[in-house]
Amino acid sequence: xxxxxAAAGWNRKVCIxxxxxxxxxxxxxxxxxxxxxxxxxxxxxxSIVATGSYDGKIMLWKID
Numbered sequence: 001x002x003x004x005x006a007a008a009g010w011n012r013k014v015c016i017x018x019x020x021x022x023x024x025x026x027x028x029x030x031x032x033x034x035x036x037x038x039x040x041x042x043x044x045x046x047s048i049v050a051t052g053s054y055d056g057k058i059m060l061w062k063i064d
Contacts, residue, residue: 004028004063006049008038014051016063031061 008014016029036055044050049061 006041008041010037029063
């Protein structure tokens, strides 16, 4: 099973939630660093998230 759920977009942030039994879990991580809209997110197990943005950058984030 997956451990995390990620969402990203126009606000230039990546929000990560722990995949838990409660739908009211607080945001586990809110990652900021892109200067334009985020257009893709990919998990790289076990603890890396890669994001790409219209700013031309690919960022790697370590999450735990």
